[in-house]
Amino acid sequence: MVCGSKCFERKKKSCGGFYKSIWPQHGYSITGVxxxxxxxxxxxxxxxxxxxEWSGPFGDKDAVWTVDADMRKALDFKPDADGEFFIPYEMVPQYFARIEICHLPFLGEGNENRKSKVFEGKWIRRTQTLESTNYLDAASKILSQNTQYRITLKNPDTxxxxxxxxxxLxxxxxxxxxxxxxxxxxxxxHLRYPNKLPEPLTANFFKKNQPISGSGAGAPLREVYNLFKLKPGTYCIIPCIYNLEGEEYELSTNEEEEFLLRVFFGNIPNVNEALMTSNLAPRRKYE
Structure with a gap:
């Protein structure tokens, strides 16, 4: 659930500054009532x-929190500079113009059976350089150490x-x-014979197989996503970071960051997290 703050006017037809530390025309999450x-x-x-954060009544610096110890305990109040704050319900319309309610899994007629899986992972910075001058060999070696997610799709729905x-992602x-x-x-x-393949997949697999599909590697974006229509079977999904080298996107080994991977599907597949290690996979170029 998200609240959109109002435009606080200082002058006619202007929208500048903020009021009681509420940033104008900005989105705030509602994390509790x-x-x-x-x-x-x-x-x-x-x-x-x-x-x-909000600097009005019941804000982090309001004296009410020092007076009422029972309220601090009951509401688990923590005056941290983390962006989170309490605000009286009756004051919300004065500072916020709208409320949006989002249900990330599928909504609407025909989507009742839609399900989702959510995984949290991390890209780990690598200090070593690629040993091989052959890009395919080097990329395959690192791909074998990446975070890998397997999904098994059984019932077609298209x-x-x-x-x-x-x-x-x-x-x-x-x-x-x-x-x-x-x-x-x-x-x-695509894993044609998944039961005969090791978990996680090895470098030898990536040397001999190309990805059948993918998404991203074109611009720096906070999130990339795509709708894939895949034949029934077992697949391996690998989150990646890329660097632009000339006209090619290549494997990045010098970034460290957390990521969120979400998988939405119509029929319940078996989603298996094979390995939680670093995952710096390239947009592969083949020699």
Whole structure:
């Protein structure tokens, strides 16, 4: 659930500055609703995650928190500069113009059976250089150490007789760190005989097989996603970071960041997280 703040006018037809530390025309998450002894409060969070928080009644610096120890304990109050704060319910309309409610899994008629899986992972910075001058050999070696996610699709749900799957990869905490977005993407491999393959997949597999599909590797974006229509079978999904070298996107080994991987599907597949290690996979170029 998200609240959109109003445009606070200083002059006619202008929208500048902020009021009581609420940033104008900005989105805030609603993280909780409480009723303490008749006082209705919303717990909200500025996604920037810093000191720019509500400075009005029940804000982190309000004296009410030093007076009422029972309220501090009941509401688990922590005066951290993390963007989260309490605000009286009756004051919300004064500073916020709209509320949006989002249900990330599928909504609407015909989507009742849609399910989702969410995984959290991390790209780990590598200090070693690629030993091989052959890019395919070097990339295959690192791919074998990447985080790998296997999904098994059984029941087709499209007119083409395929399984519809949406895969989304999002970078975490880039805004908190004031860092620019990385160029990220996905690579998907078909596992023809999954029971005969090791978990995780080895470098030898990546030398002999190309990804059948993927997403991203074109611009630095916070999130990349795509709808894939795949034949029934078992697949391996690998989140990737890329660097642009000339006209080619190549494997990056010098970035470290957390990510969120979401898989949406119509029929319940067996989603298996094969390995939680670093995952710096390239947009492969083949020699």
């Amino acid at each position: 409480v009723n303490y002894k008749g006082q209705q409060l919303l717990r909200m969070r500025n996604p920037w995650g810093d000191h720019r 007119e083409e007789g395929k399984c519809a799957v949406i895969v989304a 999002m970078q975490k905490n880039r805004r908190i760190k004031r860092a620019t977005d990385l160029t990220v993407g996905l690579e998907i491999y």
